[in-house]
Amino acid sequence: MAIIKPSLVIGVGGTGYWILSLLKRQLYINYGVKASETDEIKFLLLDTLSEGTFEEYKEKNDESIIAEYQVNRGEYIHLSEPPEGFFNWADDPEKYNIPRYRWFRRDILKQYVQEDARWKLREGAAQIRQFGRMAFFFNINKIAAAMNDKLSKIKKHAGNATIPVWIFGSYAGGTGAGMMMDVAMLAKLIQEEYKHSVQNIGCFVLPEVYSDKLTTSIAQGYSGSGNCSVLPPKARKKSIKPRKLEKTIPAK
């Protein structure tokens, strides 16, 4: 399978899922590669949908795609809430009021999103990017372990070559748009910590793609483009020098 460049492909949110499935289908059709059975190219899907909801979603959305192309369990990370629920978590200052979450506008969110039901992430992040971003941080240990595991397997084929880390999603929702920059930063942290060599490449569809859906907000795409501001100013100008992984990932 030397024709395929060893790569890690990460999908975030519903659009990420679609792109991963279609890419797996193309790999199979073009190269006869069952993507889940090779270590040269690895897939990882991050979504807030609970595993049950995700299975239902696959059934509803993927009638034309056969099982071999579908994202399988080993490739899916469910970004779960804390045991007490996100809504209750956000009422405990000891949990949310810490420097790591200084970007989290709990004050605004509690004022405008008052229903407990909308804070339940298992159906998605309700197009709220801060919900998607928080879902990433709730599960950062799981995500980092999966990314490192997959990069280590790919490295056996890539040798010393830089491994592209593709990050696919949309700017139209909450899950993918909320965590895209953090996923890229985490890949860089893992590179430093575990001596991988990675290059991030992000591909995000704009909200116009979903303009036929009543819930889509074009303003989302515009404000989502401000996501790059999560990078420290120096990193935007020069090469990124991330902090040590253990300083970013909370102890269990």
Ligand SMILES: Nc1nc2c(ncn2[C@@H]2O[C@H](COP(=O)(O)OP(=O)(O)OP(=O)(O)O)[C@@H](O)[C@H]2O)c(=O)[nH]1
């Ligand atoms: N009503 C409806 N809206 C859709 C559908 N597909 C996509 N959308 C809209 O497009 C947005 C972006 O889609 P995704 O890329 O799947 O969003 P996501 O990253 O999973 O984010 P969230 O679902 O908001 O957590 C969604 O939040 C929906 O508003 C659909 O089949 N029906």
Ligand SMILES: [Mg+2]
């Ligand atoms: Mg979604």
